[in-house]
Amino acid sequence: MRKIYVDGKGMIKDGDLVVxxxxxxxxxxxxxxxxxxxxxxxxxxxxxxxLNKSGLYLIFEGTEIIYVGKTEREGKMRLREMVSDxxxxxxxxxxxxxxxxxxxxxxxxxxxxxxxxxxxxxxxLNEDEFKKAQRKINNYIKEKLKFKxxxxxDDDLISIEHFAIAILKPIYND
Numbered sequence: 001m002r003k004i005y006v007d008g009k010g011m012i013k014d015g016d017l018v019v020x021x022x023x024x025x026x027x028x029x030x031x032x033x034x035x036x037x038x039x040x041x042x043x044x045x046x047x048x049x050x051l052n053k054s055g056l057y058l059i060f061e062g063t064e065i066i067y068v069g070k071t072e073r074e075g076k077m078r079l080r081e082m083v084s085d086x087x088x089x090x091x092x093x094x095x096x097x098x099x100x101x102x103x104x105x106x107x108x109x110x111x112x113x114x115x116x117x118x119x120x121x122x123x124x125l126n127e128d129e130f131k132k133a134q135r136k137i138n139n140y141i142k143e144k145l146k147f148k149x150x151x152x153x154d155d156d157l158i159s160i161e162h163f164a165i166a167i168l169k170p171i172y173n174d
Contacts (some may be wrong), residue, residue: 029156030163037150039166048149049079053152058161058168059091061144067091067172070152072159083138086111094172095137099160100125102135 023075037056048057051071055080069091071078081088086096097111104124106117116130125133152160163174 027158030160033152033156034167037148040148041152042146042148045079045083045145045147048147049083051079051149053151054153054157055149056164057147057149058164059170060146060148065168065170066145067170068081068161068164068168070157072157079147082139084091086137087113088135091172092137092141093173094138096134099133099137123135 054072086093093111094110
């Protein structure tokens with residue numbers, strides 16, 4: 001059992017380690033994992049869509065990292081959601097929002113579950129135009145973007161995702 005306490009000098013300790021040392025060790029561990037994913041092989045969507053592992057992925061547009069994500073379940077399920085529907089994956093939603101705003105010259109706060117119905121009822125676009133835009137985004141992800149992936153145990157996955165986002169600052173991560 002871990003024992004965290006304040007010693008006589010006011011230092012927070014965890015057993016015999018000072019918490020600052022623990023933090024430094026955690027940062028080093030996160031840096032190593034980030035380096036591992038950055039050094040991993042760049043792959044097409046077709047090469048990663050069947051992954052059966054949890055882990056961290058980076059999405060590239062050319063040489064720029066535009067999104068960092070994680071998959072905690074079977075990777076193939078989460079990655080396939082990326083190219084299904086804007087309601088299934090945040091990245092798809094953000095790409096579709098940007099595309100619609102540019103093509104139809106309007107601004108959306110966000111795309112929500114009912115956004116499609118609202119856009120159609122307001123006469124901004126019709127059902128076929130929306131479906132065509134969704135297909136265009138799905139094809140863009142499948143054909144134009146590249147990916148890097150490393151398997152990571154669930155205990156570290158959220159930490160490394162947040163660390164990677166903070167360090168890399170991809171444009172589609174909030």
